[in-house]
Amino acid sequence: MISLQHVTKLYGQVIGVNDVTVNLAQGAHGLLGPNGAGKTTLLGLVTGQLRPTMGRVEVFGEKPFGNPSVLARIGYCPAGDIRERSVTPMQWVTYLVRLSGFSRHDAERRAGVALEEVRLSAAADRPIGTLSKGMRQRAKIAGALAHDPELLVLDEPFDGLDPVARHDLATLVREWAAHRSLLVASHLLHEIEPLGAGLVVILGSRVVASGSSSEIRSLIDATPAEVRVVCDAPRRLAEIVCRGDDARSLRFERDDTLVIGTRQAGLLAERITAAAVDEGIAVREVAPDDRSLEGVFGRLVSLHRGGA
Amino acid sequence: MTTVETTHPGSPSPLGRADRAQTPPGTLLTSVTTIAEFQIRRMLTRSRLAVAAIGILFPSAVIAAVGRTAGFPLDNDLAALLIYALVPEAVCVLALLVTMCPAVADELERGTWIHVAVRPGGRRAMILGTYAAAVIWTVAVGSLALIPAVIISGADQPIRIFLVMLGLAVLSAAGRGALFSLPAVILPKRAMVASVGLAIIVEYLAGTLPAVINQATVSLRLRSLLVEGMGWRRQLPAELQLLIDSQPAVVQVMAVALLVTILLTAAVVIVERRQFPPSEEI
Numbered sequence: 001m002i003s004l005q006h007v008t009k010l011y012g013q014v015i016g017v018n019d020v021t022v023n024l025a026q027g028a029h030g031l032l033g034p035n036g037a038g039k040t041t042l043l044g045l046v047t048g049q050l051r052p053t054m055g056r057v058e059v060f061g062e063k064p065f066g067n068p069s070v071l072a073r074i075g076y077c078p079a080g081d082i083r084e085r086s087v088t089p090m091q092w093v094t095y096l097v098r099l100s101g102f103s104r105h106d107a108e109r110r111a112g113v114a115l116e117e118v119r120l121s122a123a124a125d126r127p128i129g130t131l132s133k134g135m136r137q138r139a140k141i142a143g144a145l146a147h148d149p150e151l152l153v154l155d156e157p158f159d160g161l162d163p164v165a166r167h168d169l170a171t172l173v174r175e176w177a178a179h180r181s182l183l184v185a186s187h188l189l190h191e192i193e194p195l196g197a198g199l200v201v202i203l204g205s206r207v208v209a210s211g212s213s214s215e216i217r218s219l220i221d222a223t224p225a226e227v228r229v230v231c232d233a234p235r236r237l238a239e240i241v242c243r244g245d246d247a248r249s250l251r252f253e254r255d256d257t258l259v260i261g262t263r264q265a266g267l268l269a270e271r272i273t274a275a276a277v278d279e280g281i282a283v284r285e286v287a288p289d290d291r292s293l294e295g296v297f298g299r300l301v302s303l304h305r306g307g308a
Numbered sequence: 309m310t311t312v313e314t315t316h317p318g319s320p321s322p323l324g325r326a327d328r329a330q331t332p333p334g335t336l337l338t339s340v341t342t343i344a345e346f347q348i349r350r351m352l353t354r355s356r357l358a359v360a361a362i363g364i365l366f367p368s369a370v371i372a373a374v375g376r377t378a379g380f381p382l383d384n385d386l387a388a389l390l391i392y393a394l395v396p397e398a399v400c401v402l403a404l405l406v407t408m409c410p411a412v413a414d415e416l417e418r419g420t421w422i423h424v425a426v427r428p429g430g431r432r433a434m435i436l437g438t439y440a441a442a443v444i445w446t447v448a449v450g451s452l453a454l455i456p457a458v459i460i461s462g463a464d465q466p467i468r469i470f471l472v473m474l475g476l477a478v479l480s481a482a483g484r485g486a487l488f489s490l491p492a493v494i495l496p497k498r499a500m501v502a503s504v505g506l507a508i509i510v511e512y513l514a515g516t517l518p519a520v521i522n523q524a525t526v527s528l529r530l531r532s533l534l535v536e537g538m539g540w541r542r543q544l545p546a547e548l549q550l551l552i553d554s555q556p557a558v559v560q561v562m563a564v565a566l567l568v569t570i571l572l573t574a575a576v577v578i579v580e581r582r583q584f585p586p587s588e589e590i
Binding site: 011016040041044047048049050051066068069071072074076078079080081082083084086087091095096098099100101103140143 | 343425433
């Protein structure tokens with residue numbers, strides 16, 4: 001369905017994506033990577049907004065750039081917000097569907113159905129400027145799926161949504177993807193995991209890993225992570241942790257913080273809890289280090305380059 | 309090199325294809341009409357209407373001021389010349405600057421460009437639809453400006469002046485709108501400045517040069533049609549004959565149509581090939 005062969009996209013001297021070769025069959029796929037990794041550029045190439053500087057992009061067996069027959073089969077929901085404040089979701093979605101070649105009557109009917117599908121019917125006639133971020137996000141998604149595309153492409157669809165809205169949206173997208181193809185970009189694994197999608201991990205403009213979400217999860221779990229423990233006796237805690245073999249590194253930060261590198265975060269948490277109870281150590285905070293996600297991606301890059 | 313093979317098959321939806329097959333393929337005309345309607349709806353805001361009202365009343369105010377000095381009623385030729393300078397030249401150009409120039413920049417700023425660009429034929433429809441909306445808006449403002457201006461002038465051929473000026477306003481809107489579509493697609497974020505420059509250099513400088521280059525300007529055609537429409541050709545001094553084209557009116561109209569076709573085709577070709585990096589859409 002989607003094929004990128006040695007694709008590089010340059011913006012002047014800035015690299016968008018670098019020598020990427022990916023083949024995605026029909027079905028649901030997630031594109032995972034931190035901000036600035038090249039996800040939006042890759043989606044831009046797939047949705048025919050951008051032309052590759054080098055390499056070849058094909059969607060449904062054809063080049064998508066400037067190709068109406070391919071574009072008619074794609075529904076795209078970009079990451080940016082709609083800043084068209086005065087129109088209503090109904091007017092907006094109808095407008096987009098009409099641009100996909102439907103008559104006014106058909107477009108209005110499809111817009112109504114799509115807004116119902118994203119549970120926005122009640123607010124269909126309110127100006128977009130008065131809607132919440134979650135509602136605007138749903139209006140965008142309605143615009144992307146109302147013309148009944150074969151491939152739905154969503155760029156950071158969960159960005160800025162509250163947990164309830166995230167759950168609703170995940171359910172909607174999962175239902176939709178049950179019988180059509182989907183490509184979702186996100187920088188958070190837990191946003192894509194519930195969709196049951198195959199994953200492609202992109203970092204530093206390159207694709208560094210791929211597989212099912214459980215395979216990627218195992219890879220991430222096996223990657224050394226850092227746990228930050230704030231307590232009243234970090235040196236005593238370090239001594240206790242050193243007795244086991246689940247800590248790979250120890251580092252003190254300030255007088256009350258111990259940062260432990262580990263491959264077995266679960267086991268380590270148990271030992272910290274036991275130590276807190278047995279030794280009377282007052283633990284105030286146990287949290288993954290903020291840099292852990294970067295560490296995970298860094299590790300994936302290292303693996304990608306043949307590192308151990 | 310990065311090679312990743314990922315396969316995660318789902319069940320393709322035959323429903324989607326069957327449903328789409330029943331839908332008549334969209335024509336460019338449908339998309340252009342859709343965009344034009346949407347743009348006109350966007351223009352109907354209080355601020356835009358206030359600017360339009362100023363544009364409508366401005367020629368009448370100038371004519372009233374001239375009339376107070378020269379005395380009413382104004383001479384027929386003076387009235388026609390003033391109204392020509394104020395409506396097809398000034399008001400129409402100003403209306404186009406605020407409607408046609410931001411054709412792409414507005415979409416990028418509002419975050420709507422990307423939604424339109426991924427639709428089949430969306431890019432060309434965006435330019436042609438915005439052009440259609442800009443021409444309709446400009447002609448509406450221009451014709452509404454003409455009515456009080458002609459009445460206030462007290463000229464003895466008000467209907468003739470109105471009809472000639474209305475025709476010139478339509479041609480000015482169509483020709484200059486197509487001219488301004490180029491900066492809109494080449495320099496979307498500097499389109500206004502580029503269009504003002506283009507209007508001054510091409511229309512008002514090159515257009516008044518007695519050389520071959522003025523054949524490619526709208527202003528030469530408008531001036532020639534003004535002379536023709538008002539019946540001034542015979543009484544025009546020899547030195548001013550150099551500033552007009554002696555071909556009949558139908559040739560002037562066809563020349564404007566040809567210019568419009570060339571300029572819009574160029575704008576469509578450019579916009580079809582333009583790529584905006586994701587950061588430009590914010």
